[in-house]
Amino acid sequence: MGATAAPVRGAPAPAYPATSGGYRAPDTGRYAAAGPPPASWSSGATAEPTIDGHANQAVHHQIRQAVVHRVQYANALHASHYWDLRRTSPVGPHALVFLYASLDPRFADPRRxxxxxxxxxxxxxxxxxxxxxxxxxxxxxxxxxxxxxxGGVFDPVAQMTQAGEPMPAEARYVGVSVSTLLSSGSGGPELPGVGGMGIPGRNLVVMSDDNLLVVERPARAHEQVEVNSTCPHFSGGGVEVRSWLPLTPEQQVDPAWRALQHLNRLVLAGQERKAATVASTGGRRRH
Incomplete structure (x- = not known):
């Protein structure tokens, strides 16, 4: 049984739906059977080829690309709720998003x-x-x-969120993001006459492999998001984000990174403890 979300600053706002994004990865060999890549991978390491000749680096990039599209959508929903609820139950300028990857069983080809x-x-x-x-x-x-x-267990899906998609048993945590709505001045996000989708936004993302992403969503839906990251762009196929640049000096010193990175480490610690608990009970989850 999932625990009730703990109280934090500000009461929980009404939940917003979280639909999934997806991507088709290149041949991934061992990765397809083992789930998302290990958290120890870093962009500076030499990627080991899989048995099909594709580098694990390509798989990591595909996950990052899918995460970019997913947090872009989450930020747009955040803006929509900010607009729709502004006169009844106003929501704050920040929202929290935990991200998980799972293999879609509808696509059965293990090579794709x-x-x-x-x-x-x-x-x-x-x-x-x-x-x-x-x-x-x-x-x-x-x-x-x-x-x-x-010795307790921290599971953010059960203990720190209020809305989410069903998580398959094989889903693996791949990162945490904070969605922020932006303003051109003081007093919170601006509310243009075009509604919530006219509010620009930003997502800070800490991936489980410690890479950082900044995803800037413009107010105009037809424009591409801009991505700044600690990991270089690697073209691995699928739906590509065209604007992918290194983190700027200003982005690197954002004071929110330290706490968001710490939260990422706490989630990883919770995942390890949860797995150990399941293993110690013979695969039976303790409620």
Missing amino acids: PYYEIRAASRLFRDGSEVQDLPALLAELCEIAEGYLAG
Whole structure:
């Protein structure tokens, strides 16, 4: 039984749906059977080819591409709710999204597996206490540490989110993101006459392999998102994001990174503990 989401700064806002995005990966050999790639991979390492001759680097890039599309959609939904609820139950400018990858069983060819990115999310009711993103993330980290204290398990889908897609048993955590709505001035995101989709947004993403992504969503839907990342662009096929650049010096010093990276490590620790708990009970999940 999933635990009730812990109280954080601002009461939970109404949930918004989280539909999946997906991508078709190149031949992945061992990866197809083992799930998403190990968290220890880094962009600076030499990728080991799979048995089919494709580098694991290509698989990691495909996951990052799918994550970009997924958080872009999550940010757009965040903006839509910000607009729709502004007079009744205003939501805050920041939202939390946990990201998972799973193999889509409808695509059975093991040489061309298709992975879905599934998301679990949380909005916050607006208020002065949820405006400061580093402080909000720090509080979320404290809550996660509380779940892990004394040998406990931290599962963000059950304990820190309010909406999400069904997670297959084989789904693997691949990253955490914070969605932020942007403004051209003070006083919160601007509300143009074109509705919520006219509000631009940004997602900070920490991948489980420690790479960082900044996804900038323009107010005009026809424009491509811009991605800045600690990992280089690698063309691996599928739906490509054309604008992929290194993190700028200004992006690198964003104070939110430290807390978001810590939250990522806490999720990974929770995943390891959860797996150990399942193994110790012979594969039976303890409720």
